[in-house]
Structures are given as C-alpha cells and as structure tokens.
Amino acid sequence: MAFAPGDIVLFESAVAGKMKFHLCFCVEYDNEVHSFIYLNSDGGFRDQFVVDCARIQGMQASRTGQTVFDCPTVHRKTTAQLTNLRSKLICQLPKEVAEEFLQFARTITSMTERDHANLIRMLESLLAA
Numbered sequence: 001m002a003f004a005p006g007d008i009v010l011f012e013s014a015v016a017g018k019m020k021f022h023l024c025f026c027v028e029y030d031n032e033v034h035s036f037i038y039l040n041s042d043g044g045f046r047d048q049f050v051v052d053c054a055r056i057q058g059m060q061a062s063r064t065g066q067t068v069f070d071c072p073t074v075h076r077k078t079t080a081q082l083t084n085l086r087s088k089l090i091c092q093l094p095k096e097v098a099e100e101f102l103q104f105a106r107t108i109t110s111m112t113e114r115d116h117a118n119l120i121r122m123l124e125s126l127l128a129a
Helices: 079-084 095-105 113-128
Strands: 007-013 018-028 033-040 048-052 066-078 088-092
Touching: 007 033, 018 066, 018 113, 033 113, 048 095, 066 079, 095 113
Parallel strands: none
Antiparallel strands: 007 018, 007 088, 018 033, 033 066, 048 066
C-alpha cells in the first residue's frame, strides 16, 4: 500500500503502543520509502503546527481538541512496513490547513534541510492542485 504526499495516515506506533495519525510529506518512489510527520494531541514545543481536530475530516477529537503536527519528529517507513503496521488512509490534508501550515513551515528550523524542503514542496503542491 503506497500513500501520497499530503495524505493523513493512521498506523501502529511502537513508541505510543497504539494507532497514531501521521502526515505523509514525501515519498521516494524508487525505494518505496515514505516520510511522515507524527501527529499528536499535546504540543507547546518549538516547530509544532497546531490546529483544531475538527478542521481535518476523519480525525477523531483528541483529549485537547487539537492536532499537533510535530515537525521535528520524522518517521520513515517502507511500503512493506506500512502494511505490517495496519496503515489506513484517513484523508488528504485540507487546502485551508495546508495554506496556514505552509506559512508556519517556512519558519521551521529544527528539520533537516532535505526534510524541510520536502515539506514545503508538498504543501505548495497541495495548494497548486
């Protein structure tokens, strides 16, 4: 199962011990590696983009009522790993959220240059579609 940049995906997190939401922001199609930003319900740290859960279709309300895009925390998974983690497509990041996220993303300093560039490219592509 392959996902596309901009997809919000639910899959098992070994760290959390349960199913967690992630935003796919890059896919290296030649080796089937997906790069994801972890979505959490708690935030307040540097380089975390926060929106109300209700703004993203298919997201369950968290205990805080917010979804935190934890930009510094990038997870890479192969297509085979995603299958084993019971991954499921939830939705595409809404354009209005992507527009706000893009403004925020340009200020991020804690990602690698490559991941930062890929995140910005993905958000720009969603807005251009």
